[in-house]
Ligand SMILES: NC(=O)c1ccc[n+]([C@@H]2O[C@H](COP(=O)([O-])OP(=O)(O)OC[C@H]3O[C@@H](n4cnc5c(N)ncnc54)[C@H](O)[C@@H]3O)[C@@H](O)[C@H]2O)c1
């Protein structure tokens with residue numbers, strides 16, 4: 001008998017899965033969240049969110065207090081408990097290739113399938129190359145016990161880190177990729193509160209659902225690289241990319257969102273998703289259709305090189321032995337995620353050229369220390385700036401926007417700032433005696 005309110009499992013409790021599990025429990029579902037990382041499961045069960053996401057610790061407390069959210073490392077327990085199983089494991093870029101590594105997602109299907117002893121729905125939420133769901137559906141059918149009636153569907157996720165709760169509870173849209181009416185009914189039951197609240201829902205096939213996700217991220221990446229390409233032109237013509245962007249944004253066919261010039265995109269999604277899309281399209285023999293994404297990626301990488309160039313120029317042409325203060329490590333503010341973080345990539349390149357680099361970030365210090373042990377870290381912006389010849393603002397945290405140039409000027413060795421996120425008021429900094437350089441302005 002199908003329950004009106006299905007019991008949910010969420011497998012993979014990283015940035016996406018932990019948020020999804022917590023929010024679904026707060027919406028009133030009984031949720032069992034699973035991760036193979038025992039430390040993560042123990043932390044979450046004890047009420048600690050193992051990453052930075054505004055508001056999520058309070059939501060976790062609420063979900064745990066309701067008694068509707070539990071955690072385990074055991075897929076067999078998940079199989080016995082759930083009606084709808086959300087797969088939220090990672091799909092990182094394969095080292096040395098542009099392809100997505102699907103081993104975590106496939107591993108979950110293989111591990112879960114033998115424990116699915118009654119009718120249920122396995123729902124992929126991870127971002128995957130088109131065609132993955134159809135392949136996993138076959139795998140599931142082959143591994144699930146006879147009579148289990150376990151089906152596979154795809155429900156791509158569009159949340160942004162730093163806004164994960166609002167994006168989960170008030171998403172712009174839901175996308176259900178289904179192969180049967182039964183799967184659609186399960187998904188409708190699993191998202192009933194959002195559907196009742198009027199969230200638009202596109203019901204489609206598996207392949208379209210997979211593609212919607214990579215198409216959305218490709219569009220966003222393209223928009224960012226478009227404005228950064230304009231920034232390159234502005235740099236060589238004396239035009240001002242900020243004024244250009246403001247003027248473009250007044251046209252609501254273009255819009256101002258994701259039109260912010262600067263150091264470009266990073267993180268655990270946009271970069272690897274456009275590369276996996278290129279790779280998959282080439283496998284399908286349709287590489288030309290998305291070959292523009294190679295240029296999107298290249299423009300994005302050039303912003304990092306340009307930032308290194310600006311810091312080197314400010315240092316007098318040679319970085320060897322120069323102390324540089326890097327403000328920012330996370331790939332964007334309100335996150336501690338350092339996956340493909342532009343700030344750390346620039347910091348690493350400066351270090352490789354011989355600079356003595358000191359980094360500060362309000363939230364990402366632990367992650368940055370782990371991935372970049374070669375860099376020096378300081379507990380505050382002033383400490384990081386002490387004795388620096390150049391200050392580089394690489395992630396636009398509010399704490400950095402609010403820095404007092406006079407106070408900072410007292411601790412540095414040279415008043416020179418490179419604003420790679422266009423977060424500071426250049427006039428104020430110049431008035432305080434600083435040489436101010438920003439990306440996108442000659
Ligand atoms: N981070 C985001 O904001 C976001 C938003 C939308 C979509 N996505 C997509 O969602 C997926 C997950 O992203 P993420 O950022 O949460 O990744 P993540 O690396 O933070 O989390 C993945 C989790 O899966 C766990 N895991 C791996 N193999 C497992 C297994 N066999 N059994 C149980 N748990 C296992 C890992 O321990 C980890 O906790 C990716 O495909 C990503 O592209 C992410």
Ligand SMILES: O=c1ccn([C@@H]2O[C@H](COP(=O)(O)OP(=O)(O)O[C@H]3O[C@H](CO)[C@@H](O)[C@H](O)[C@H]3O)[C@@H](O)[C@H]2O)c(=O)[nH]1
Nearest residue numbers: 157158159160161224258259260264265266267269331332
């Ligand atoms: O105008 C802009 C907007 C963003 N960025 C950069 O772009 C990157 C990505 O930002 P954002 O999209 O806000 O962060 P994510 O949390 O990675 O979210 C993206 O990736 C997720 C995972 O696929 C999707 O779910 C989201 O819809 C999609 O926005 C960051 O490095 C930003 O600094 C810019 O450089 N300029």
